[in-house]
Amino acid sequence: MQSDEEEEQEFVALLTAHQGPILAYIRSLMPGFSGASDILQQVNMVLWRKRESFELGTNFKAWSFTVARNMVFTQRRKLKKGAWLIFDDDLAERFAEEFEEDDESLDRAHRALAQCVTQLRPHDLELVRKRYAEEVGLDEYARDLNRSPGTLKARLFKIRANLRRCIELQLQTSPQS
Template identity: 50%
Template sequence: MDPAPNPASPEVSETFVRELTDHQTAMLAFIRALMPGSSAARDLLQEVNIILWQKREQFESGSSFKAWSFQVIRYHLMNHRRRLASRGWLIFDDELVEKISPALEADPGELEGRHQALNHCLQKLRPKDRELLQHRYSSGAPLNDYAKAINRSAGTLKATLFNLRAALRKCIERRFHEQGLPLQ
């Protein structure tokens, strides 16, 4: 029986680095899905990369690197969310994250297809509607502030956002149907 490979050996480190590199896109997408609206996704990915490197000896060669790394991401983000919650940030609770995370472990190619469909559909919107969506999902500023700035009520903007999300959903579904892609 061959002895177990030394985790510090150059060939094991090279294999680990290859796996880590190959999964960066999927890991970033997973972090973004678990932390929607967070501008810290790339920073969190770098933190996870360091943790994965420190735990590389725990990775069993031949097993699923994606499953292992996503589990590490889940635990790291749970701790990160607890730190944010202690500072008064409103966040998803751990139970919800555990329920939705398996659905987020999609193939990066599928995520890219969804991203392209979303971009296509966003381009079909009026500029002021894209601006509203950008403000709501990227700025982090309260909707009430934006409503005051454009002289509209927050209730009207909430209704507009509801309608925009429904229109985007239909557009994306239509785009997937036209391309013969499954929409899960």
């Protein structure tokens, strides 16, 4: 039987070893979101607080991913209430399920997204880049283009819907590695 100190050391080792996979999982659920590291820190705090409920020798990755998934979906709900436009929950849920089943699935999903993004029209790609990569607000970008924020919001909705369909098609037709 291990001492409390030995169990704590083993838990710390598991937590440390899984930082990369947990962060990748969070990013798979929140593509383009710059706060993934902040969510990871929140996940770490929850895992630490709940460490006594984890049974050593069981699947740490599955347990930690469940906590991460809950934290991500909490964050997604907060972002939906604000000005952020994010991929819908169904697509995020699909990424989560595939990631949990097989790490290769995340690579497939990212490849599908990358392929689909290359098919965007230049002005749609620019809108996506401004909104998600550069995190420019819709109001600000609309002023720059002399367009209404509602028009850009509607266009982003259509772009995300098209990307979703494209990704789903790519995932259905691409061979699994």
